Amino acid sequence: MGKYLGVDLGGTRLSAAVVDAGTGEVGGLRTIPTLAREGHDAVVERMAELIETVIAESGLAKDQLAAIGIGVPGMLDLERGQTLFLPNLPGNWPNVPLQSMIAERLGLPTHLLNDARSMTLGEWAFGAGRDVDDMACFTIGTGIGGGLVIGGKLHLGVGGTGGELGHQIIDMHGPPCGCGSRGCLEAFASGSAITAMAIKAVTQGLTTRIGHMVDYDLNHINPEVIAQAAQAGDEIACDIYQRAGFYLGIAVSNVLTAVGPRKVVIGGGVAQAGELLFSPIRSTVQERVHIMPKEEVQILPAQLGTNAGLIGAALWAHQQNER
Numbered sequence: 578m579g580k581y582l583g584v585d586l587g588g589t590r591l592s593a594a595v596v597d598a599g600t601g602e603v604g605g606l607r608t609i610p611t612l613a614r615e616g617h618d619a620v621v622e623r624m625a626e627l628i629e630t631v632i633a634e635s636g637l638a639k640d641q642l643a644a645i646g647i648g649v650p651g652m653l654d655l656e657r658g659q660t661l662f663l664p665n666l667p668g669n670w671p672n673v674p675l676q677s678m679i680a681e682r683l684g685l686p687t688h689l690l691n692d693a694r695s696m697t698l699g700e701w702a703f704g705a706g707r708d709v710d711d712m713a714c715f716t717i718g719t720g721i722g723g724g725l726v727i728g729g730k731l732h733l734g735v736g737g738t739g740g741e742l743g744h745q746i747i748d749m750h751g752p753p754c755g756c757g758s759r760g761c762l763e764a765f766a767s768g769s770a771i772t773a774m775a776i777k778a779v780t781q782g783l784t785t786r787i788g789h790m791v792d793y794d795l796n797h798i799n800p801e802v803i804a805q806a807a808q809a810g811d812e813i814a815c816d817i818y819q820r821a822g823f824y825l826g827i828a829v830s831n832v833l834t835a836v837g838p839r840k841v842v843i844g845g846g847v848a849q850a851g852e853l854l855f856s857p858i859r860s861t862v863q864e865r866v867h868i869m870p871k872e873e874v875q876i877l878p879a880q881l882g883t884n885a886g887l888i889g890a891a892l893w894a895h896q897q898n899e900r
Contacts, residue, residue, distance in 0.1 A: 580637060582628055582685070583891030584647040585692065585883075588613060588665035588719075591624060593631045594884070595642070596891035601703030603884050605635045613666040617673045620666075625682040644686040645679060646894030648695035648886040650722075655737045658689055664755060665719070688894045692886050693722025694731060694740060696879070699889030700842050701726045704880035709839040713832045714879075715742055715825070717847035717854075720755070721763040725836060731893075743767070747827055765824040768800045768847045774817045775803045785813035804850040818853040825854065826861025833866050833874060844879025851878070 578599035585592040594606040609627055613620055624647075632639055651663035651670070658676025662669050680687040690698070697706075697714035706712040712726040723742025725732040732739045743763040744756050751760025764770060775798050779788040787806050791797035806814035829841050848854060859876055881888060 578895055579643040580641060581643055581891035581894050582631065582645040583887030583889075583894075584624060584628065584645065585695070585886040585890065586620075586624065586647060586649050587611060587692075588650060591620070591627060592883070592887055593624075593627045594887055595631060595635045595637065596888055598643075598892055598895035601699070601881075601888050601892075603888060605631050606884070606887075607631050607634075611666075616668060617660075617666075617670050617675075621673075621675060621678050621682075625679060628679070628683055639684065642685060644688060644894040644898050645683060646688050646690065646695070646887075646890035646892070647675065647679065648692040648890040649675065649689050650692045653689050653691060653737055655689065655733070658687070660689075686894070686898060688890075688897045690890055690893045691722070691724075691737060692890075693743075694724040694733070694737070695887070695889035695893060696722070696844060696881075696885040697724025697726060697740065697842075697889065698731050698892055699881055699885040699887075700844065700879050701731075702892055703888060704885060705842045705877045706840050711836065711838040712840045712842060713742065713829075713836060713838045714740075714842045714844070715828070716845040716879075717767060717825075717843065718845040719768050721767045722845075725832075725838070727836065727838075742828060742832060745828055745831055747824055762824060762828045766821040766828075768845075771800045771803060771817055771821050771847065772798055774820070775814070778813045778817070783813055786811050787814060800847045800850065804853055807850075807853050815853070818850060819857050821847075822854045822857025823861050826858040827865065829858055829876065830862050830865040833862065833869055833871060837869055839874060841874060841876045842879050843876065844881075844885060848878055 583596040591611045592608040595604045652661040660670040660673045710729045714724045716722040721743025724740040744761045748760040754761035754764040
């Protein structure tokens with residue numbers, strides 16, 4: 578299948594590596610700060626330099642690489658190869674022709690894909706989603722991204738927007754979401770939402786060790802700290818993950834009913850909490866799903882870690898080259 582260059586554009590980190598599209602094997606991985614505050618032109622130049630460094634250190638000639646795939650955190654115009662709205666990058670990158678900028682700079686075919694869809698494709702091909710034709714993926718970090726594989730193909734929907742599982746509405750009267758709607762899953766169970774629940778508990782003076790763990794500096798409260806408190810038996814921290822897992826379980830139940838995937842893969846930094854999150858997800862699915870064979874569905878942690886996105890982006894570039 579050949580060698581491809583996979584790139585993962587993040588709000589804080591920019592990663593690139595050579596990926597074997599046949600095996601998912603990653604080589605020459607390098608990560609640098611995105612420095613997104615410098616603007617898109619500077620970030621694109623840093624990306625190009627990073628790609629050149631990875632190629633040089635790989636020992637491969639440029640003509641031994643078939644194409645470049647870039648996972649991008651936000652809305653894209655896949656037809657034109659442009660970014661439309663990247664919420665976590667300063668300036669939001671409206672109508673930036675990222676695909677042509679990199680292709681012309683590097684002299685290689687270049688393809689863009691949303692970062693959560695990239696992770697979905699990577700996990701389906703080489704990670705926890707192997708061996709099934711239908712899979713749903715949730716990636717839980719600062720926000721919640723998602724993706725679907727249906728009939729052995731990544732589901733793109735209109736303009737590549739299919740699979741935004743974090744923005745299904747869980748409660749129509751719920752809190753505002755950054756997407757402009759209300760009551761989205763992201764507003765209830767993202768890393769930001771989990772952190773906000775803990776900050777509220779500490780400021781209300783509830784009995785919890787979370788505040789003590791960060792010397793009562795609220796800026797240091799994050800999902801990892803909350804998970805550590807929960808694992809130590811802190812009731813407030815356990816309840817926070819119980820609630821987040823419940824809302825995720827509702828979202829998973831909706832996807833099982835609507836799509837019927839055989840696997841649901843859950844990744845991202847927040848998923849590192851393990852059974853604190855997975856247990857309430859699974860129990861909620863048991864309680865709520867009654868019209869499809871839920872016992873045939875596996876709900877699994879992602880396997881590829883932080884490499885999933887660039888692996889999936891490289892595989893996407895391969896698929897586009899083969900068209």
